[in-house]
Amino acid sequence: MGSVRLLNRRPRSYEMDMCEGPLFWKIIAYSVPLMLTGILQLLYNAADIVVVGRYAGSVALAAVGSTGSLINLITNVFMGLSVGASVVVAQSYGAGSIRDVTTTVHTSITLAGIFGVVVGLLGIIMARPLLHLMGSPDDVIDQAALYMRIYFVGMPGFMLYNFGAAIMRAIGDTRRPLYFLTLSGLVNVVFNLVFVLAFHMTVDGVAWATVISQYLSAVMVLACLIRSSDAIHLDIKRLCIAKDKFIQIVRVGLPAGLQGSLFSISNVLIQSAINSFGSIVMAGNAAAANIEGFVYTSMNALYQAAITFTGQNMGAKKYKRINRITVLCAVIVTSVGLVIGWAAYWLGPVLLRIYSSDPEVIQMGLVRMEIICTTYFLCGVMDMLVGVMRGMGYSIVPMIVSLTGACGLRIVWIYTIFAMDPTLTTLYASYPVTWFVTAVLHFVCFLAVHKKVMRRAAAESLETALE
Numbered sequence: 001m002g003s004v005r006l007l008n009r010r011p012r013s014y015e016m017d018m019c020e021g022p023l024f025w026k027i028i029a030y031s032v033p034l035m036l037t038g039i040l041q042l043l044y045n046a047a048d049i050v051v052v053g054r055y056a057g058s059v060a061l062a063a064v065g066s067t068g069s070l071i072n073l074i075t076n077v078f079m080g081l082s083v084g085a086s087v088v089v090a091q092s093y094g095a096g097s098i099r100d101v102t103t104t105v106h107t108s109i110t111l112a113g114i115f116g117v118v119v120g121l122l123g124i125i126m127a128r129p130l131l132h133l134m135g136s137p138d139d140v141i142d143q144a145a146l147y148m149r150i151y152f153v154g155m156p157g158f159m160l161y162n163f164g165a166a167i168m169r170a171i172g173d174t175r176r177p178l179y180f181l182t183l184s185g186l187v188n189v190v191f192n193l194v195f196v197l198a199f200h201m202t203v204d205g206v207a208w209a210t211v212i213s214q215y216l217s218a219v220m221v222l223a224c225l226i227r228s229s230d231a232i233h234l235d236i237k238r239l240c241i242a243k244d245k246f247i248q249i250v251r252v253g254l255p256a257g258l259q260g261s262l263f264s265i266s267n268v269l270i271q272s273a274i275n276s277f278g279s280i281v282m283a284g285n286a287a288a289a290n291i292e293g294f295v296y297t298s299m300n301a302l303y304q305a306a307i308t309f310t311g312q313n314m315g316a317k318k319y320k321r322i323n324r325i326t327v328l329c330a331v332i333v334t335s336v337g338l339v340i341g342w343a344a345y346w347l348g349p350v351l352l353r354i355y356s357s358d359p360e361v362i363q364m365g366l367v368r369m370e371i372i373c374t375t376y377f378l379c380g381v382m383d384m385l386v387g388v389m390r391g392m393g394y395s396i397v398p399m400i401v402s403l404t405g406a407c408g409l410r411i412v413w414i415y416t417i418f419a420m421d422p423t424l425t426t427l428y429a430s431y432p433v434t435w436f437v438t439a440v441l442h443f444v445c446f447l448a449v450h451k452k453v454m455r456r457a458a459a460e461s462l463e464t465a466l467e
Contacts, residue, residue: 106234
C-alpha cells in the first residue's frame with residue numbers, strides 16, 4: 001500500500017521545516033535547545049560527582065567517576081538504535097509519510113522498553129566482573145560496583161526517554177525534551193542532597209537520585225507522545241515491532257551503536273591505564289572528564305542537527321541542500337568546540353575546585369584538560385561528518401572508519417607509544433591525534449558518499465523526465 005501524505009499545513013510551533021528556506025538560523029534554533037538538554041543530562045552525573053566529591057571523599061569520587069566508560073560500553077550498542085529511529089522518522093517525515101512515521105514511533109518505543117530491561121539486567125550482573133577486568137583498585141571497586149548496579153535499575157527509564165526524545169527531535173522538536181530534562185535534573189539534584197546529607201548515604205544515594213530522575217523524564221516524554229495529535233502520536237495499544245521499520249532502524253542504528261561500544265573499549269583501556277596511577281589521578285581524571293563532557297555535548301548537538309537536517313532533506317529529495325548543511329554544521333561545531341573548550345581550560349582550576357578541594361586532584365585534572373579541551377573541536381568535526389553520512393542513510397562506512405581511525409589507532413597508541421613513555425601526557429595525547437586522523441578519513445568518505453547520492457539523484461531525475 002502507498003504511504004499517506006502529510007497534509008499541507010503550517011508546522012506546529014515545536015516542529016521545524018528543514019527542507020525549505022535559509023538553514024543557518026534553523027540549525028542554531030535546533031541545536032541550542034539540544035546543547036542545553038545535553039548539558040542538563042550531564043548534570044545527572046555531574047551532580048553525583050560533585051556531591052560525593054565534596055561530602056563523601058576522593059575514594060567515592062573515584063568510584064563514581066570510573067564507572068562512566070563501563071556504563072557507555074554496555075549501553076552504547078542499544079543507544080545507537082535510537083539514532084537509527086531518529087533517521088528513519090526524519091526521512092519519513094521529510095517524505096511526508098504519516099504511516100511510516102507512526103509505524104516507526106511504535107516500533108521504536110517497543111524496542112526501547114525491551115532494551116531497557118535487557119541492558120539493566122546485563123549491567124547489574126556484569127558490573128563487578130567488568131570493574132575487576134578494568135583493574136579497579138581495592139579501595140574503589142566496592143563502591144563503584146554498588147553505584148553501577150543501582151544506576152542500571154533505571155535503565156528502562158533511560159532508554160525510553162532517549163528513544164522518545166530522538167523521535168521528537170526528528171520532527172524538529174528540541175524544546176520539549178529540554179523542558180522535561182530541566183525538571184528531572186532539578187529533581188536529581190534535590191534527591192542527591194537529601195540522600196547524602198540527610199540520610200548519610202554515599203554512592204548509593206546519588207545513584208538512586210539518578211534512577212528517580214531517569215524514570216521521571218521517561219514518564220514525561222511518553223506522556224507527551226501519547227497526548228500528541230500528529231504523526232508522532234503514541235497509542236500504547238498499538239505497540240509492536242514492524243519488521244520493515246525494525247530492519248531500517250537496525251541498518252542505521254546498529255553500526256552507530258557498535259561504533260560507540262567499541263569506542264568505549266578503547267576508553268576502558270585508557271581508564272585501566274589511568275587506574276594504574278592510583279586514586280588521586282583517577283579522581284582528577286574523573287572531574288576533568290566530567291567538565292569536558294559539557295564541551296562534548298555542546299558539539300554533539302551539531303552531530304544530531306546534521307543527522308536530522310540531512311535525514312529530512314534526503315526524504316524530501318532535496319539533495320543539493322546537504323552540501324550547505326555540511327558546511328554550516330562544520331563551521332558552527334568548530335566555533336563551539338574552540339570557544340567552549342578553551343574557556344573550560346582557562347577556567348579549569350576554578351571548575352575543578354567544584355568537584356574536589358584536594359590540590360593534587362585539581363593538578364591531575366588540569367593535566368588532562370590542557371591536552372583535550374584545547375583540541376576538542378577536532379572530535380566535533382569528526383562526529384559531525386558521521387552525522388551527515390548517517391542522515392543520508394550510510395552508517396556502516398563511518399562505523400568502519402571510526403573504528404579503524406579512532407578506536408583502533410588509540411589501542412595501538414596505548415600498546416606502543418604509551419608503553420614506551422608511560423606518562424599521563426602521552427596517554428592523553430592519543431585523543432587529539434586519533435581525532436585528527438579520523439576526521440580526515442571521514443571527509444574523504446563523505447565526498448565518496450555524496451558523489452554516490454548525487455549520481456542516484458541524477459538517475460531519478462532522468463527516469464522522471466523519461467516518464
